Amino acid sequence: MAQTLSEPAYRIQVLDRAFRILDVLAEVDGELGATEVAERLRLHKSTTHRLLVILERQRFIEKNPDNAKYRLGWRLFELGTLAVSRLDLYSLAKPYVARLVEETGETAHLGVIRGGELISLVNAESRRSVRTPSTVGKRAPLYCTSQGKAMLAFMPEESAAELIRNLHFQSFTRNTIMRPSRLKAEMAQIRQQGYAVDDEEFEEGLRCIGAAVHDHAGEVIAGISIAGPTFRVGGDRMPELVEAVMATARQLSAALGFQRSPGPNGKLAR
Numbered sequence: 588m589a590q591t592l593s594e595p596a597y598r599i600q601v602l603d604r605a606f607r608i609l610d611v612l613a614e615v616d617g618e619l620g621a622t623e624v625a626e627r628l629r630l631h632k633s634t635t636h637r638l639l640v641i642l643e644r645q646r647f648i649e650k651n652p653d654n655a656k657y658r659l660g661w662r663l664f665e666l667g668t669l670a671v672s673r674l675d676l677y678s679l680a681k682p683y684v685a686r687l688v689e690e691t692g693e694t695a696h697l698g699v700i701r702g703g704e705l706i707s708l709v710n711a712e713s714r715r716s717v718r719t720p721s722t723v724g725k726r727a728p729l730y731c732t733s734q735g736k737a738m739l740a741f742m743p744e745e746s747a748a749e750l751i752r753n754l755h756f757q758s759f760t761r762n763t764i765m766r767p768s769r770l771k772a773e774m775a776q777i778r779q780q781g782y783a784v785d786d787e788e789f790e791e792g793l794r795c796i797g798a799a800v801h802d803h804a805g806e807v808i809a810g811i812s813i814a815g816p817t818f819r820v821g822g823d824r825m826p827e828l829v830e831a832v833m834a835t836a837r838q839l840s841a842a843l844g845f846q847r848s849p850g851p852n853g854k855l856a857r
Contacts, residue, residue: 803844
């Protein structure tokens with residue numbers, strides 16, 4: 588007796604194939620015909636045609652009447668926009684911030700820019716006896732914090748320039764940046780290396796490593812960082828701490844829908 592798929596298994600297979608069709612159409616810049624889709628997925632043409640008809644009926648894909656080829660439909664954009672609008676940055680970021688503490692042993696923070704200042708939104712403290720206290724709800728300058736500098740570096744040049752024009756530079760330590768020209772020079776370096784460092788610029792004895800977080804549209808919406816005493820955050824540990832912060836920023840950005848694109852040199856653009 589020939590083996591047949593059970594109804595639940597068949598439905599799962601149909602869903603799997605439909606999602607694969609969407610993936611295939613997302614991978615190409617233009618459009619694909621039914622035969623091309625079938626060949627790429629190694630499916631029978633009649634099976635592919637039935638799935639294409641269903642996806643088109645539900646507006647997940649569109650059929651070009653001029654050449655009978657398919658492309659992604661506006662329904663996907665509608666659903667994606669709705670999903671993004673319902674994302675809660677605070678709730679989404681909490682586990683990433685907590686995991687960063689586990690990986691580095693240092694206090695981790697996530698902040699956003701509001702009113703030209705950095706506002707701490709999420710905080711997870713280190714378990715070590717010497718650690719930085721919770722900063723949730725507190726405000727800090729952009730020009731002497733790793734999160735602030737990282738966000739300034741990766742946001743559109745016009746937006747960053749507007750924020751810098753309205754900064755009131757105040758000295759907190761002997762390392763505090765006090766001139767727009769120096770801040771802009773450091774921003775260029777941050778863009779090149781992908782992360783920012785607050786080297787005792789806001790508080791003596793405290794060093795922070797920060798990176799920018801992007802949303803689905805590529806906009807900088809937050810910064811994530813670790814903070815700890817200079818005797819722990821530095822030296823031989825610096826490369827692994829930097830990588831942990833940057834990796835977490837990438838992962839959180841991906842969870843928000845951000846997709847990096849290849850840069851001119853073949854590397855992924857941030």
